Amino acid sequence: MSSELLDALTALEEQKGISRDVLIEAIEAALVTAYKRNFNQAQNVRVDLNLNTGLMVVYSRKDVVEDVEDERLEIALEDAKYINEAYEIGDVVEEEVTPRNFGRIAAQTAKQVVTQRVREAERGLIYEEYVDREDDIVTGVIERQDARNIYVSIGKVEAALPVNEQIQGEVYKPQSRIRVYITKVERTTRGPQVIVSRTHPGLLRRLFEMEVPEIYDGTVEVKSIAREAGDRSKISVYAHNEEVDPVGSCVGAKGARVQTIVNALNGEKIDIVEWSEDPVVFVANALSPSKVLDVQVNEEEKSTTVVVPDYQLSLAIGKRGQNARLAAKLTGWKIDIKSETDARELGLYPSETSTFIPQEDSQEVAFDLYGDDEE
Numbered sequence: 195m196s197s198e199l200l201d202a203l204t205a206l207e208e209q210k211g212i213s214r215d216v217l218i219e220a221i222e223a224a225l226v227t228a229y230k231r232n233f234n235q236a237q238n239v240r241v242d243l244n245l246n247t248g249l250m251v252v253y254s255r256k257d258v259v260e261d262v263e264d265e266r267l268e269i270a271l272e273d274a275k276y277i278n279e280a281y282e283i284g285d286v287v288e289e290e291v292t293p294r295n296f297g298r299i300a301a302q303t304a305k306q307v308v309t310q311r312v313r314e315a316e317r318g319l320i321y322e323e324y325v326d327r328e329d330d331i332v333t334g335v336i337e338r339q340d341a342r343n344i345y346v347s348i349g350k351v352e353a354a355l356p357v358n359e360q361i362q363g364e365v366y367k368p369q370s371r372i373r374v375y376i377t378k379v380e381r382t383t384r385g386p387q388v389i390v391s392r393t394h395p396g397l398l399r400r401l402f403e404m405e406v407p408e409i410y411d412g413t414v415e416v417k418s419i420a421r422e423a424g425d426r427s428k429i430s431v432y433a434h435n436e437e438v439d440p441v442g443s444c445v446g447a448k449g450a451r452v453q454t455i456v457n458a459l460n461g462e463k464i465d466i467v468e469w470s471e472d473p474v475v476f477v478a479n480a481l482s483p484s485k486v487l488d489v490q491v492n493e494e495e496k497s498t499t500v501v502v503p504d505y506q507l508s509l510a511i512g513k514r515g516q517n518a519r520l521a522a523k524l525t526g527w528k529i530d531i532k533s534e535t536d537a538r539e540l541g542l543y544p545s546e547t548s549t550f551i552p553q554e555d556s557q558e559v560a561f562d563l564y565g566d567d568e569e
Contacts, residue, residue: 224307393423420523484510
């Protein structure tokens with residue numbers, strides 16, 4: 195084996211980050227395979243590759259036994275001692291069997307196997323790189339599209355954006371840049387497969403972490419997210435420091451921070467509300483931008499009855515029930531919304547057990563860039 199190949203191994207190690215030992219092991223395995231296939235040999239052999247000279251030697255390996263059953267794999271103790279008196283039962287005798295014309299055949303086979311091993315090693319490195327990026331956000335370039343997936347280049351791999359992870363109505367133009375969320379990284383026979391999403395709530399969480407320093411450093415915590423991708427989302431936040439306004443931190447000056455996120459999601463509406471461990475306050479906040487007069491809580495059924503002004507009923511429910519549905523997902527509580535008139539007729543409002551929520555407070559619990567959802 196020429197010194198040029200050894201130089202190539204060194205270059206591969208430096209350029210691709212593939213261990214030279216891995217490549218040497220692949221070459222030796224290839225030479226063993228080539229020897230057995232091309233010279234019709236079934237014995238146990240070992241190939242020794244001299245890294246300094248590039249020379250290779252094939253050795254047959256035979257176990258020392260008392261009675262020989264297979265001459266290709268075993269040698270009698272008497273014959274072994276003829277070679278070296280030190281041999282005992284159970285030892286292995288090695289004898290050079292390198293064919294005269296082995297070099298050319300071995301080189302061709304080794305090249306093929308090494309190429310395959312290099313490819314596998316590269317895939318392994320890529321997998322290790324991206325498996326650590328699950329649940330992270332990346333920016334990629336849209337490459338192509340088929341009936342099932344959009345394919346996004348995110349560096350060393352082409353990630354798949356399945357139909358069920360695409361935002362309905364969103365247009366994906368080739369060569370345009372797009373932010374996606376890595377949901378899964380798998381090993382396959384064709385290399386690592388990366389699945390990304392535009393609809394996952396984690397995408398919204400990561401975007402806020404990128405745009406809001408207070409979330410990134412832990413001053414403000416994202417407690418929950420409810421998302422109907424491409425249309426509207428709600429996110430609840432909480433500040434561990436009472437002097438920090440969690441909603442204001444996410445909104446930014448003149449709405450700059452949240453507007454950046456809205457742009458990244460192609461206009462998806464986002465309501466930011468303050469989290470509270472008190473379900474009365476949290477449910478009222480979650481229904482923003484609607485004003486809330488009263489929240490009655492049933493702890494056993496984890497349900498609430500919410501009373502809103504008559505003129506705010508459609509706003510509280512939202513188009514096709516979206517505002518109420520997202521609020522329920524955000525809080526984890528069932529929400530039954532009643533108008534003030536209906537609640538009074540049913541004797542639900544006011545009640546001794548209900549909690550009155552001043553309207554001026556409810557105006558402060560959310561930020562809405564988009565006006566109301568009244569039908």
